[in-house]
């Protein structure tokens with residue numbers, strides 16, 4: 001099969017690989033679409049330590065089940081499934097036991113610990129695959145599987161009160177989906193981003209305001225989410241919070257956070273928190289909610305052969321909304 005792989009040294013290269021066969025509990029997926037996520041860049045560039053070398057990146061995979069391994073009852077050949085970042089948790093540790101499997105120290109990830117979806121076929125443990133609702137086309141479902149789910153968890157971690165004012169710093173794939181979910185649930189959204197085209201998209205989607213990355217929003221915020229991997233944004237985002245507000249940092253990787261000033265940035269019970277992966281429940285909830293809330297990802301498609309270009313475009317802010325790779329036959 002055709003695939004792309006990386007060894008964490010800054011390049012993505014084409015490879016021919018054998019089609020893998022599913023082991024016990026696994027499902028073989030014929031990939032139709034794979035979303036392109038900023039984390040793929042962190043894997044390519046070695047910002048994240050290499051867990052498997054070389055590895056096929058990609059963890060926003062939509063496709064159909066080509067075959068199932070021994071003991072798989074949940075899926076059958078031909079089912080539409082999604083494969084996301086989280087692909088294994090131990091089920092036994094303190095975090096797994098209390099419903100926070102996203103914090104499991106023995107968790108494993110698609111496109112980092114195991115080969116992902118920049119390929120014609122990929123494997124996934126059946127227990128960690130998602131059913132894709134019929135009303136979600138492949139290219140709409142793919143960006144939900146990481147960008148959407150992480151943003152959805154970030155929104156919940158940001159403790160936005162009903163009808164509250166939400167600040168969004170950075171406006172790429174994850175942010176533009178999260179903004180739609182928040183607005184459909186009654187939030188007033190203020191977007192702050194360096195990219196003028198992204199500010200236009202934010203306003204077109206219904207944001208109350210859109211300013212430059214380091215601008216102060218026009219109102220104090222109840223909650224904020226930093227999506228850009230930029231630690232310098234933490235202080236201005238905290239300063240924009242009203243009393244008792246919460247800032248959630250959504251990225252898996254963030255450049256250094258400069259020194260904070262306790263009075264300006266944290267006092268009056270402002271909270272700074274991070275977001276780590278997601279639980280399967282987060283993902284199932286978002287896949288159900290997104291079509292109901294009318295969430296529509298703005299998608300920039302790339303042919304499979306242009307995966308390297310897609311990643312370069314992501315670095316250079318040339319991607320509008322979410323980039324996806326078209327790999328196999330699309331479901332209508």
Ligand SMILES: [Zn+2]
Pocket residue numbers: 089090091092093094095096101104105106
């Ligand atoms: Zn665990």
Ligand SMILES: [Zn+2]
Pocket residue numbers: 037038039040059085146147
């Ligand atoms: Zn991702």
